[in-house]
Amino acid sequence: MTGTFIAGDWGTTRLRLALCRDGEVIDRAEGLGVAQTQDPAAAFAAATAGWGEHGKVPAILCGMVGSTLGWVETPYLDCPVDVDRLAAALVRFDSDGRQIAIAPGLACENMLGAPDVMRGEETQILGAVALSPDRDVGRHLFCLPGTHNKWALVDAGRVERFHTTLTGELFACLRDHSVLGRDTAGTTPGVDDAFALGLDRAFDPRRPALGHLLFEARSRRLRDGMAADQALSFLSGLTIGADVAGMLDLLPAPGPVIVVGAPVLCKGYAAALAHAGVDAISVDGDAAALAGIGALAAAAGLLGE
Amino acid sequence: MTGTFIAGDWGTTRLRLALCRDGEVIDRAEGLGVAQTQDPAAAFAAATAGWGEHGKVPAILCGMVGSTLGWVETPYLDCPVDVDRLAAALVRFDSDGRQIAIAPGLACENMLGAPDVMRGEETQILGAVALSPDRDVGRHLFCLPGTHNKWALVDAGRVERFHTTLTGELFACLRDHSVLGRDTAGTTPGVDDAFALGLDRAFDPRRPALGHLLFEARSRRLRDGMAADQALSFLSGLTIGADVAGMLDLLPAPGPVIVVGAPVLCKGYAAALAHAGVDAISVDGDAAALAGIGALAAAAGLLGE
Numbered sequence: 284m285t286g287t288f289i290a291g292d293w294g295t296t297r298l299r300l301a302l303c304r305d306g307e308v309i310d311r312a313e314g315l316g317v318a319q320t321q322d323p324a325a326a327f328a329a330a331t332a333g334w335g336e337h338g339k340v341p342a343i344l345c346g347m348v349g350s351t352l353g354w355v356e357t358p359y360l361d362c363p364v365d366v367d368r369l370a371a372a373l374v375r376f377d378s379d380g381r382q383i384a385i386a387p388g389l390a391c392e393n394m395l396g397a398p399d400v401m402r403g404e405e406t407q408i409l410g411a412v413a414l415s416p417d418r419d420v421g422r423h424l425f426c427l428p429g430t431h432n433k434w435a436l437v438d439a440g441r442v443e444r445f446h447t448t449l450t451g452e453l454f455a456c457l458r459d460h461s462v463l464g465r466d467t468a469g470t471t472p473g474v475d476d477a478f479a480l481g482l483d484r485a486f487d488p489r490r491p492a493l494g495h496l497l498f499e500a501r502s503r504r505l506r507d508g509m510a511a512d513q514a515l516s517f518l519s520g521l522t523i524g525a526d527v528a529g530m531l532d533l534l535p536a537p538g539p540v541i542v543v544g545a546p547v548l549c550k551g552y553a554a555a556l557a558h559a560g561v562d563a564i565s566v567d568g569d570a571a572a573l574a575g576i577g578a579l580a581a582a583a584g585l586l587g588e
Numbered sequence: 589m590t591g592t593f594i595a596g597d598w599g600t601t602r603l604r605l606a607l608c609r610d611g612e613v614i615d616r617a618e619g620l621g622v623a624q625t626q627d628p629a630a631a632f633a634a635a636t637a638g639w640g641e642h643g644k645v646p647a648i649l650c651g652m653v654g655s656t657l658g659w660v661e662t663p664y665l666d667c668p669v670d671v672d673r674l675a676a677a678l679v680r681f682d683s684d685g686r687q688i689a690i691a692p693g694l695a696c697e698n699m700l701g702a703p704d705v706m707r708g709e710e711t712q713i714l715g716a717v718a719l720s721p722d723r724d725v726g727r728h729l730f731c732l733p734g735t736h737n738k739w740a741l742v743d744a745g746r747v748e749r750f751h752t753t754l755t756g757e758l759f760a761c762l763r764d765h766s767v768l769g770r771d772t773a774g775t776t777p778g779v780d781d782a783f784a785l786g787l788d789r790a791f792d793p794r795r796p797a798l799g800h801l802l803f804e805a806r807s808r809r810l811r812d813g814m815a816a817d818q819a820l821s822f823l824s825g826l827t828i829g830a831d832v833a834g835m836l837d838l839l840p841a842p843g844p845v846i847v848v849g850a851p852v853l854c855k856g857y858a859a860a861l862a863h864a865g866v867d868a869i870s871v872d873g874d875a876a877a878l879a880g881i882g883a884l885a886a887a888a889g890l891l892g893e
Contacts, residue, residue: 398811447803492834506703529797
């Protein structure tokens with residue numbers, strides 16, 4: 284066996300694969316999400332059909348592929364969890380002569396004492412740790428913006444505890460299905476003046492309830508002449524601002540926050556953190572996912588002797 | 589002219605009319621919402637076609653009928669506003685030999701200093717004042733649950749200031765379009781134990797951001813065995829609880845809160861207020877709307893000599 288393997292992030296709506304050799308991505312492929320297929324083995328075979336020349340190299344997969352919707356259910360692993368513990372809990376099986384390993388998700392009691400879960404982000408967090416110059420050292424708050432934003436407290440490379448906030452899905456629901464998004468189709472929220480106004484409102488020292496601020500994205504259009512695209516940026520600033528203000532009120536950041544995700548989301552979160560006087564270190568989410576799967580593969584001995 | 593008139597609440601999706609005589613409703617009719625017709629005069633004529641025997645009695649209308657979408661646009665009236673000021677600002681015109689009066693909406697700087705607007709609820713508030721035994725007396729916080737919940741501070745029968753919260757629409761968006769509502773179709777939220785748990789979470793003394801609590805409506809299903817209908821009640825408790833907690837933090841209630849609306853919504857808000865140790869007086873929203881239009885009609889001299 285060589286250092287060649289397939290790294291996969293298999294979510295509800297998309298399968299994203301990278302063929303990796305000696306730490307480099309040599310090819311990429313996509314396939315159906317777990318919610319879009321009844322036959323994960325066939326979907327995986329179809330997505331990797333072009334890679335026959337590389338032989339049956341092992342594949343390490345994370346995300347919803349380990350859920351009840353997925354290929355093989357992998358039980359949640361209770362925090363604290365580091366890369367060695369996650370690697371030891373990989374669910375491994377053989378499919379069509381290929382070794383498959385699926386990472387379990389994580390569970391914990393979150394920062395408000397409620398049950399919480401993640402699937403896929405654990406791999407990005409461990410990847411961001413692996414990519415950082417001071418890996419395994421220090422205590423940091425991580426932020427992984429997305430549909431379900433994850434905040435995680437990581438100490439010496441170990442995920443201690445995390446907290447899911449509904450920011451991305453909440454924004455999308457309001458944009459697409461409420462009066463706040465009326466006539467905004469085709470506009471894209473930016474990290475602009477209207478976004479900054481949304482942050483200002485969310486960081487009001489009285490800490491208003493988010494529901495008490497949201498209607499401003501409508502009333503400012505009716506009464507202050509705010510344009511549709513500005514209203515969407517304002518709404519984005521409100522929702523991200525309320526997320527960041529709420530988390531920092533709950534748990535002051537022990538140093539810079541590591542923001543892992545798509546660059547446009549990282550930019551908005553970094554602006555909100557800056558509003559609170561907290562530095563952000565942005566890490567590309569795709570790079571973190573790959574690094575995380577690589578670290579898991581190495582720790583699990585999947586890369587051969 | 590006699591004491592007979594038509595009272596109408598004409599919203600975006602529905603026209604509701606009551607034929608009133610000597611303070612009693614003698615018949616009711618419904619018609620198209622303002623967003624469903626390009627010809628309000630024809631829609632009104634169709635809805636009142638069965639009342640020809642009563643002659644062309646005057647009609648007093650409130651709601652979105654006065655918006656840019658409506659029949660005749662009525663400018664917002666700036667607070668403070670009492671029944672006499674609202675009556676004096678009715679926009680009156682003749683349609684097919686019938687006298688029509690449309691109530692303007694209200695505008696103000698809300699309790700967080702932002703521009704805010706209402707259309708229709710002003711009539712319910714003034715109606716609830718007219719129905720109360722101590723009308724025109726005292727200072728009260730009013731709450732009008734609905735798609736866009738309105739909180740209003742009313743002093744001596746005058747609407748001083750109000751604040752729109754997105755509670756109803758936020759709940760509906762999350763139920764119908766987010767992961768929180770998955771598999772809940774056909775279930776109805778109640779004011780039950782799961783609702784009470786949602787209130788407890790929202791009233792957490794740390795006052796967590798709503799977005800930090802919402803995912804519990806999912807994670808408690810995955811990890812605590814919460815059932816789908818319970819999750820919906822829990823979500824309702826979270827959103828109503830956050831609304832009430834946020835308002836009382838901003839503005840302690842000067843006595844019992846007057847909750848005006850549909851009985852099922854009043855019940856949920858009364859439970860949330862009780863959680864904060866605040867009494868609620870519930871007033872049926874339909875009765876309040878009728879009383880408000882009656883008070884407006886009387887104050888405007890629309891009921892004849």
